[in-house]
Amino acid sequence: MRFGLVLAEAGNGLRRNITMVVSVVLVTFISLTFVGTAALLQLQIGQMKNYWYDRAQVAVYLCTSVSTAAGCVDGEATAEQKDAVEAQLTSDTLSPFIDEYYFEDRQQAYENFQEQFAGTPAADYVTPEVLNETFWVNLVDPSQSDVLVEALAGLAGVEQVVDQRRYLDQIFDVLNAASYTAIAVAAIMLVAAALLIATTIRLSAFSRRRELGIMRLVGASNRFIQTPFILEGVFAGLIGSVLAGGAVVAIVHFFVQGYLSERLSFTFVDLGDALLVVPLLIIVGVLLAALSAGIAIRRYLRV
Numbered sequence: 392m393r394f395g396l397v398l399a400e401a402g403n404g405l406r407r408n409i410t411m412v413v414s415v416v417l418v419t420f421i422s423l424t425f426v427g428t429a430a431l432l433q434l435q436i437g438q439m440k441n442y443w444y445d446r447a448q449v450a451v452y453l454c455t456s457v458s459t460a461a462g463c464v465d466g467e468a469t470a471e472q473k474d475a476v477e478a479q480l481t482s483d484t485l486s487p488f489i490d491e492y493y494f495e496d497r498q499q500a501y502e503n504f505q506e507q508f509a510g511t512p513a514a515d516y517v518t519p520e521v522l523n524e525t526f527w528v529n530l531v532d533p534s535q536s537d538v539l540v541e542a543l544a545g546l547a548g549v550e551q552v553v554d555q556r557r558y559l560d561q562i563f564d565v566l567n568a569a570s571y572t573a574i575a576v577a578a579i580m581l582v583a584a585a586l587l588i589a590t591t592i593r594l595s596a597f598s599r600r601r602e603l604g605i606m607r608l609v610g611a612s613n614r615f616i617q618t619p620f621i622l623e624g625v626f627a628g629l630i631g632s633v634l635a636g637g638a639v640v641a642i643v644h645f646f647v648q649g650y651l652s653e654r655l656s657f658t659f660v661d662l663g664d665a666l667l668v669v670p671l672l673i674i675v676g677v678l679l680a681a682l683s684a685g686i687a688i689r690r691y692l693r694v
Contacts, residue, residue, distance in 0.1 A: 411587070411590070411591040411594060411595075412591065412623070412626075412627050414587060414591075415584065415587050415588050415591055415624075415627040415628070415631065415680075416627050416630045416631040416634070417631070418580060418583055418584040418587055418631070419584045419588075419627065419628050419630075419631025419632060419635070419676055419679075419680070420631040420632075420634040420635050420638070421580055421635075422577050422580030422581045422583070422584050422635075423577070423581075423631060423632050423635035423636075423672045423675060423676055424635045424638045424639065425573050425574075425576050425577035425580060426574070426577040426581070426635070426671075426672060426675065427635055427636070427638070427639035427665075427668050427669075427671075427672050428573050428639065428642070429570050429571075429573035429574045429577060430668045430671065431639065431642075431643065431660050431664060431665065431668060432566065432569065432570040432573065433570055434660050434664050435566075435659060435660050436563060436566050436567065436570065438659070438660065439563070439566075440559075440563065443559050447533050447554070447555040447556045447559060448527050448528060448529055448530075448555050449527075449528040449530065449536050449539050449540070449552060449553070449554050449555070450525050450526075450527060450528075450552070450553045450555065451476060451525060451526040451527075451528065451543055451549060451552050452523040452524075452525050452549070452550045452551050452552070452553065453468040453472070453473065453476070453523055453524045453525065453526075453548055453549060453550060454466065454467055454468045454472075454523075454548050454549070454550045455467055455468075455520070455521060455522070455523055455524075455550070456520065457521060458523075458550045460549075460550045460551060462544075462545065462546065462547055462548065462549050462550065463548070463550055465547070465548075468524065468548035468549075469548060472546070472547050472548025472549075473494075473524070473548065475546060475547070475548070476526060476543065476546055476548065476549060477494070477526070479542060479543060479546065480492055480526065480528065484542065485538070485539060485542055487531070488530055488531055488532070488535055488538055488539065489528055489529070489530060489531065489539075490529040490530060490531045491528075491529050492526055492527060492528040492529065493526075493527055494524070494525070494526055494527075495524065495525045495526075495527060496524050497519040497520070497522050497523075497524055498519055500519070500522040500523065500524070500525065501517070501518070501519040501522055504517055504522060523550060533556060536554040536556065537554075539552065540552045540554060581675075581679060584628075584631070584679060584683075585679055585682075585683040586683075588624045588627065588628065588679070588680055588683040588684055588687070589683045589684070589686065589687035590687075591623070591624070591627070592620045592623065592624055592683075592684045592687040592688050592691075593687050593688075593690075593691050595620060595623060596620060596687075596688055596691045596692075597691075603616060603692075613692065616688075616692065617685065617688045617689065617692070620684055620687075620688040621681055621684045621685050621688065623684065624680040624681060624683060624684025624685075624687075625677055625680050625681050625684065626680075627680060628676040628677050628679055628680025628681070629673070629676060629677055629680070631676055632672045632673045632675065632676025632677065633673065633676075635672050635676070636668075636669035636672050636673060639665050639668055639669065639672070640662065640665045640666070640669065642665075643660060643661065643662055643664070643665040644662060644665075647659050647660060647661075648661060648662070
């Protein structure tokens, strides 16, 4: 096969259908940018889970004078009830699961509340008496929090035992929903890109129908005839995927690392993660273009 002639034919096809080629590049660029964003969002969710789950604590809230829980029928937790809770935490049954724990009295809880909600109406109305005294527990394995909840929830003087991971799960559910939405939009855009590539190739083949007829008459093989059209699609897909890779890197560099990481105190995806995603986008873009173009030109030639 004469590769110089094949490349020349592909170049002629691109020049004749420059508007459609630009459309293919733009649709591929947008769709693959969504794909890259969804991939990075999944990486970010994984990093956030590792970061926050390791820091998630189990809070053992003790009864106050206004508590209405079943274990608080006697009102505020007594010193004996506090000692009983601490005895459970240090027992042979629970201690293997516990990394460390500490006790927060009402005054400490009040100071922390005032610091957290400074400047809000709640800070003016809350008093130390309505805040729970709390045992804060760090587990060796946060996924085993059910053991602690079951052991302490029924003790007298305990209002409730709360695993902070349940709040994190709600946040991660929202982030996962956003990621799945991006994937769905990307899938629709990729289908649109594939259809547009196929249409572009069919139009290119139609505009060169006399030349294709002559090639057939002189005995050119189907492979020789089809290759320039496939290269046209691959070229457009490659340009779109490279632009998408650049957009993903720019998002991570300027928005994630340059804005978010300076304002929030946990780890984010970095340029290394973005550079791992870029080859995936290029592979997807090129394969999508090659398959779409190949199927389109084969069907056209059969007709």
